[in-house]
Amino acid sequence: MENKGCVLAVDDQPINVKLLSVQLQSAGFVVLMAYGGQEALDMAAKHMPDLILLDIMMPDMDGYEVCRRLKANAITAGIPVIFISALTDVAEKVNAFKCGGVDYICKPFQKDEVISRVGTHLNLYFLQRSLKEKVEEETAKRRSGEQMLVQQSKMAAMGEMLGMITHQWKQPLNAIAVTAQDLEDAFTHNELDEEYLHSSVATITNQTEFMQRTADDFRNFLRPSKEKIRFGVNDAVEEVISMFSPYFAKSGIGLKLWLKGDDFTITGYPNEFKQVVLNLISNSKDAILSRKDKGTENKIDITVGKDSGGHITITIRDTGGGIPEDVMDKIFKPYFTTKPPDKGTGIGLYMSKTIIETNMGWQLSVSNVEGGAEFRIDTWHLQK
Ligand SMILES: Nc1ncnc2c1ncn2[C@@H]1O[C@H](COP(=O)(O)OP(=O)(O)O)[C@@H](O)[C@H]1O
Ligand SMILES: [Mg+2]
Known part of the structure; x- marks a missing residue:
């Protein structure tokens, strides 16, 4: 039979757990069993069932407390909880919803009722989960689209800047080339004394400093x-x-x-x-x-x-x-x-x-x- 979802059945009475398990399995659900509050919490975190059927009166920890703890843990908070109890008082039912339960079934339970309530809540849960995934997927898509835009606009700005740096550097590069050529000429014509050398080096240093400054300016600009x-x-x-x-x-x-x-x-x-x-x-x-x-x-x-x-x-x-x-x-x-x-x-x-x-x-x-x-x-x- 197809797997319709995994249900964790929790009750301190093994006979109740067994009964639920047989009924749910016959309807195509996979069933996990726990016989106390703490065990239920451990199994929920470990196996991540799709739904929990939870008894209220249990000796170690009552169902309300189990449900509160499930809801307080980010990992298990999303799992729907249906309470199942012999308590028929309205206040008890209200309390069950307050703790984060999605439904309430009275004991002694009817097989058909359990199966149809479990089925309905599982469908809702799966629907909700797939919607959430869709939203996350779309958000991620949008975010990466926006990042691409930012990246492209940076590239465009950098292209523009590169054009301007090339323009700004043309003149100093020329000056440096001319000075170098001039130095060689001066040497061939025996005109290269110390003063000549110093003044040429000063020209080159000035120009490179200017180039350095413009490069820094542009870099700061894009930061x-x-x-x-x-x-x-x-x-x-x-x-x-x-x-x-x-x-x-x-x-x-x-x-x-x-x-x-x-x-x-x-x-x-x-x-x-x-x-x-x-x-x-x-x-x-x-x-x-x-x-x-x-x-x-x-x-x-x-x-x-x-x-x-x-x-x-x-x-x-x-x-x-x-x-x-x-x-x-x-x-x-x-x-x-x-x-x-x-x-x-x-x-x-x-x-x-x-x-x-x-x-x-x-x-x-x-x-x-x-x-x-x-x-x-x-x-x-x-x-x-
Ligand atoms: N100052 C302007 N004068 C006339 N048209 C402009 C001006 N600024 C923007 N536009 C119009 O807006 C369009 C979008 O501009 P923009 O987003 O900067 O993209 P791009 O410059 O890459 O085309 C330009 O293609 C142009 O048609
Ligand atoms: Mg533009």
Whole structure:
């Protein structure tokens, strides 16, 4: 006969256990037997039955106490318990449910009643267990999906950074190469005295120090912030601009910063905030570079100010022609991009929104303005 589930029958009277066991086995259940409270607890933890039929009056430990202990142990807490007892008092039944029982059967029990109640509760239990597994499976899937998104957005940011480091290093690398060549020339022409040597070494050292510094800057930039701290919004935005404006200038785009005050400190994750600003200005750069109308000025204005309620706001406004109305409600969705695959991943704005709204509790919104788009970070949530 098929196995319909494993039932642990507990009673201090061996005859009762035997009777239950015969009846349940004939209906296709596997039956384990225990003759006292402690033995029941041990067997439950060891064999993990799918259901427990539990007598109330037992000499070593009563059924209520057994049930309480089962429920208090994370391993056995989920196993449904049906009480089976000669006590017919309503208060006893209520107590059984209070201890965590799912049902109550009165002695002397009828075979059919026991079998159908056990069957019903087992079905419920299996259903519940499979639902729980489904939920866990789905949650795990979602979590790994999100991790992948975070990973991809990091890769995208790193790709962007690599481009900028290469750009920043071009000039010092050139200078070093020229200095080395120059040293060799000086040697061939007998012009290499001590002073010449020192000055050349100084040039090379300066350049390598600069390269070291830029590499460190970029590394710090990508490092996740460990905890929320108070930081100066002006400094954070200024840092992004000074790091990236040479790179933007190369594409003919001016980054302009408008600070409407000098004491704008706020609590949040500074590195993530800088990454959001970088995401937004990178999008503006892409929009400006792909704009058909070449007549307008290529610029990105970044403003740090306060709204009428005194809360810090940061706006990033560009001259990239704005966002077409038909894609406006999709741009924050993961993987939505209007760019070719080698240019866009579609996760920049999704990550930015997550960082600003979920992680910091602020707000990121967008609107089209004259000639371009304006992204706006409002920090009023936090300070409400
Ligand atoms: N400043 C902007 N101007 C115009 N369109 C923009 C701007 N910022 C974002 N977009 C639109 O939103 C889309 C999604 O942006 P994003 O999530 O950063 O992904 P990606 O930059 O990889 O495409 C972009 O493909 C673009 O169509
Ligand atoms: Mg982007």
